[in-house]
Amino acid sequence: MTDTLLTALRDLAEPAPATLADRVVDTWVRVPGPLGEVFAVTGARGVRLLRPAAHAGDLDAFLEGYRARHGRPVIPAARAPRGLLPALSGTGPGPDLDLGALTPFAREVLAVTARIPAGQTRPYGWVAREAGHPKAVRAVGTVLARNPVPLLVPCHRVVRGDGDVGQYLSGVPDKVALLEREGVELAHLAGLVGSDTTGVVCFPTCHHARRITTAHRQGFASLERARAAGYRPCRDCRP
DNA sequence: TTTACGGCTGACA
DNA sequence: GTGTCAGCCGTAA
Secondary structure (H helix, E strand, C coil): CHHHHHHHHHHHCCCCCCCHHHHHCEEEEEEEEECEEEEEEEECCEEEEEEEHHHHCCHHHHHHHHHHHHCCCEEECCCCCCCHHHHHHCCCCCCCECCCCCCHHHHHHHHHHHCCCCCCCEEHHHHHHHCCCCCCHHHHHHHHHCCCCECCECHHHEECCCCCCCCCCCCHHHHHHHHHHCCCCHHHCCCEEEECCCCEEECCCCCCHHHCCHHHEEEECCHHHHHHCCCEECCCCCC
């Protein structure tokens, strides 16, 4: 009787859909990053967490932290998610990201940050303004301090308005190294730079600013000063 | 609901 | 030029 029942039940069973595992467990990989290896966890909708291995402690601590944060099991992945390796080596667009666990404000801050081109920097106040909360400057810092996917969302490109690089998740030396790797001149982050031939003023790291020849380069402490001198803000970097 | 806390900023001495 | 301090605001506990 029991055998008959079991056989009948077995015949009823269907193969699990190929995507079932994606919905039940997340997967982790350990891959090379710009400053050493990184751990990354990917869910069905994209990468959810990334940490430099040197900063995450050992793998067990990293995975335990992920489970505590997201309440989901994690297993090793067969391969890195598409786009992760090119993004970490700076040779291609990034993987899909799953930032659904974040608040709308945090998602907007990360979306703005993700649009800062490699080799360029923007102040925290600029990110706050672009995210639609111009006075929430410190809140931007708080969001970036908790960025679940550093390197993929390049929070190292957000610096202080006074020219200091500011703080970073895994320490200021990492931030400096990442910026230098992208060719950023750390001594020239403060203020704005204009061209007296075009009357346009940019952030110093904007690709337009870098093309201004020395003879026509004008420095400004603020946008107000530049405007008073007859300059208009660059449409690309929007100082 | 309240409170404390920051990867900051701008004013002022 | 440099240091200090109050203000600002989204989060998490």
